[in-house]
Amino acid sequence: MKKRIILVVGTRPNFVKVTQFKKIANKYPELDLKIVHTGQHYDEKMSNIFLKQFNIEVDYFLGISNASANSLIGEIIIKLEKIVTDFKPHLLLCVGDVNSTLAAAICANKLNIKLGHIESGLRSLDRAMPEEINRILTDELSDICFVTEKSGLQNLKNIGKTNSQIAFVGNTMIDTLVHFTKEIEASPILEEIQQKKGTYILVTMHRPRNVDSKEALLKIIDLFKNIAPKNNIVFSIHPRTKNSFIKFNLYSQLSKIKNLTIIAPQNYFSFQKLIKYAFCVITDSGGIQEETTFLQVPCITLRENTERPSTINEGTNILMSFDTEKIESVISDISEGKSKKGSIPELWDGNATERVLRKISEFLI
The missing domain is CATH 3.40.50.2000 (Glycogen Phosphorylase B;)
Known part of the structure; x- marks a missing residue:
């Protein structure tokens, strides 16, 4: 049976x-x-x-x-x-x-x-x-x-x-990355948003602590203004995050930042290609911590904690509070080749x- x-x-x-x-x-x-x-x-x-x-x-x-x-x-x-x-x-x-x-x-x-x-x-x-x-x-x-x-x-x-x-x-999430490698590589997303491999910082933000208040959104704008002069930024904006920027009348201010490209949520293949070829990733996501670790891409996770410690202990992830100066320092270390070299966790x-x-x-x- x-x-x-x-x-x-x-x-x-x-x-x-x-x-x-x-x-x-x-x-x-x-x-x-x-x-x-x-x-x-x-x-x-x-x-x-x-x-x-x-x-x-x-x-x-x-x-x-x-x-x-x-x-x-x-x-x-x-x-x-x-x-x-x-x-x-x-x-x-x-x-x-x-x-x-x-x-x-x-x-x-x-x-x-x-x-x-x-x-x-x-x-x-x-x-x-x-x-x-x-x-x-x-x-x-x-x-x-x-x-x-x-x-x-x-x-x-x-x-x-x-x-x-x-x-x-x-x-099992890594199984998907492995199985769809060809489809990910075939995505035309970099050409579509006019970015070159290894030259942009990919950003995602959606957790309430980071996007649900005016003060939190102003911190994102401040971060982007500080790092944009030296770095291209690709901001994949979650619907919750976009709605919050609009609610607090800050979306116009965000969109005017030089060297910032704002894009809608992407399909899986396109987004994984963006991760794969990013100079580094800034996020508050859980799964992205794992994907960057597997792809060996430096990741800055703006949270007080993580449920995925292997991405820190073994992988490429750095966990830190939302502090613009400290984030800039980590980005500088990555650009100078001083970032930690992670390994892929067992299995x-x-x-x-x-x-x-x-x-x-x-x-x-």
């Missing part, structure tokens, strides 16, 4: 982590894997274009409404319950740390379905982050925890997970999805 699996995704970062699952699941005739898309991100730039590029076949689409976190989680649980009841999976897999992740975990728990968590064990130790609460609760409910980096192993043991519940598999080799499914096959016997 085939073992039935439901894989739940909901956001753009989730999609990047599951691109190889259906293809590799086909190698396991004993597994029947279906993908459920909650619809947490569902528009052309944040969802559709990624699904099309990755050729991800979605089996069920929940079509949730754009509501508060509580309403969103509740709606997912209700709609997912019907699919689980009909399909009767032996395992439900959830990904990452978004609201769709937590909703799927609660649904599995209440329906007495075994739960697997991909990207398990990551911790920022900052409970003010909604994602941290999602990670903690999802890991507590999980029967099997798939770990991307070694810090996750100890974090899971600290909450009482046994060795049989923990699988160190590597990073970030493009085969993590294979290890996940192999473990699931063994787990469900």
Whole structure:
């Protein structure tokens, strides 16, 4: 009898982590894997274009409404319950740390379905982050925890997970980078925005602390004005960030900065090419810390903490508070060849999805 699996995704970062699952699941005739898309991100730039590029076949689409976190989680649980009841999976897999992740975990728990968590064990130790609460609760409910980096192993043991519940598999997001190397290289984005390889700083900002107040936005403008005389800047502006600049009547001031190119969110292939050929990256993203580490591109992460310490301990990532002078100093070090030389963490080799499914096959016997 085939073992039935439901894989739940909901956001753009989730999609990047599951691109190889259906293809590799086909190698396991004993597994029947279906993908459920909650619809947490569902528009052309944040969802559709990624699904099309990755050729991800979605089996069920929940079509949730754009509501508060509580309403969103509740709606997912209700709609997912019907699919689980009909399909009767032996395992439900959830990904990452978004609201769709937590909703799927609660649904599995209440329906007495075994739960697997991909990207398990990551911790920022900052409970003010909604994602941290999602990670903690999802890991507590999980029967099997798939770990991307070694810090996750100890974090899971600290909450009482046994060795049989923990699988160190590597990073499925890196599988996507490896698999789509040719498509990334073929992107014409550098020509489109008139940038040369290795000559620009790529910037992304979207976390509330960095973009939700006028004071925070003025700090971004000040940073750009200080580094623009010596550096081209490519600012991939998140819709949340753009709306904030407009709300506080600062977008015009931002757009007038010399040597600053503002671009809309890009498809996956284009954005990865921008990362690959950047002089350095400035971000507050989680996943970009990992992508820059794998691509060996210097990364400055403007946060007080990170749930991905391997990118600092082993990779190219530098974690720091938003201090313009310190950021300028790091950029200067990078330009003078003084930046740290990172290495690629263990098992970030493009085969993590294979290890996940192999473990699931063994787990469900």
